Amino acid sequence: MDILVQQVVNGLVLGSMYALVALGYSMVYGVLNLINFAHGDILMVGAMVGVTVVHACQAHGPPLPGLLVLLLAMLAAVPACVVVNLLIERIAYRPLRHAPRLAPLISAIGSSVVLQTLAMLVFGRNPIIFPLVLSIEPYHLWGALISPTQVLTLILAAVLMAGLVLLVERTRAGRAMRAVAENPRIAGLMGIDAVQVVRLAFALGAALAGVAGVMWGATYSTTHFSMGFLPGLKAFSCAVLGGIGHLQGAVLGGLLLGLIESIAGGYLGPLTGGVLGSQYQDIFAFLVLIGVLALRPSGLLGQRGHDRV
Numbered sequence: 001m002d003i004l005v006q007q008v009v010n011g012l013v014l015g016s017m018y019a020l021v022a023l024g025y026s027m028v029y030g031v032l033n034l035i036n037f038a039h040g041d042i043l044m045v046g047a048m049v050g051v052t053v054v055h056a057c058q059a060h061g062p063p064l065p066g067l068l069v070l071l072l073a074m075l076a077a078v079p080a081c082v083v084v085n086l087l088i089e090r091i092a093y094r095p096l097r098h099a100p101r102l103a104p105l106i107s108a109i110g111s112s113v114v115l116q117t118l119a120m121l122v123f124g125r126n127p128i129i130f131p132l133v134l135s136i137e138p139y140h141l142w143g144a145l146i147s148p149t150q151v152l153t154l155i156l157a158a159v160l161m162a163g164l165v166l167l168v169e170r171t172r173a174g175r176a177m178r179a180v181a182e183n184p185r186i187a188g189l190m191g192i193d194a195v196q197v198v199r200l201a202f203a204l205g206a207a208l209a210g211v212a213g214v215m216w217g218a219t220y221s222t223t224h225f226s227m228g229f230l231p232g233l234k235a236f237s238c239a240v241l242g243g244i245g246h247l248q249g250a251v252l253g254g255l256l257l258g259l260i261e262s263i264a265g266g267y268l269g270p271l272t273g274g275v276l277g278s279q280y281q282d283i284f285a286f287l288v289l290i291g292v293l294a295l296r297p298s299g300l301l302g303q304r305g306h307d308r309v
Helices: 002-032 039-060 066-096 102-123 148-170 172-182 184-189 194-220 229-242 247-271 278-295
Strands: 139-141 144-146
Touching: 002 039, 002 144, 002 148, 002 172, 002 194, 002 229, 002 247, 039 066, 039 102, 039 194, 039 229, 066 102, 066 194, 102 229, 148 172, 148 194, 148 247, 172 184, 172 194, 184 194, 229 247, 229 278, 247 278
Parallel strands: none
Antiparallel strands: 139 144
């Protein structure tokens, strides 16, 4: 039972970071019918900017509380990610707004390669260690151990996801996003600027990915120029699993995929004598994804027109 609780805790932490990135995929798809395959690299940008700020604070600034250092890292990472994502939207996607569906897909893949290459040139090829800024003394929870960094990740993810849902469902900007998602042409006739709505979707998604990137680095203590590829692919899978274009579906898909990975990795190693373990957990996550989509192609929560974004 202790092993199960520990893996559930680990899975919720991992799944919450997947969900933050998956929300960006769902919002952009909801308003634009576009898969931003460079979105995983926005997480990488956030992690790289965050680790740079942490190193600068520790090397050149006065001693600061670890929580404040992480906050400063996020305050730097979020605007950097927003700027990068808006540039991608302006340069790589907007000129292809009315092009065949394959053109934006190729442009998205190219944007991902460009971001990784630029990050490699700026930050180097070698992994960068993300310093420990919070206490390593874990809390005990029903026989499991949870670190302060994991607690912070869960709290931030819950607050940000709840805030995004409230923004989309209760504010004027959210109504504009839902209107553009439903029918951009009619929304334009009602005075809604679709271009601004698209920018808002890209900016919100980038902000969430920036926070996820900083917390990913703080949780796993390392950053790398190509670190965003696999989490981005999994986050896209989470969005599809829950129902692409559905915010609650993105959250559900992220948490489920994180739990599946963690529990499979934690139990299969001991059960198979080490033949299968954490290094194979990606296989089981995608097998479950394939199975769910084979039975329900629209995802777990489906995709109705008025539910998109």
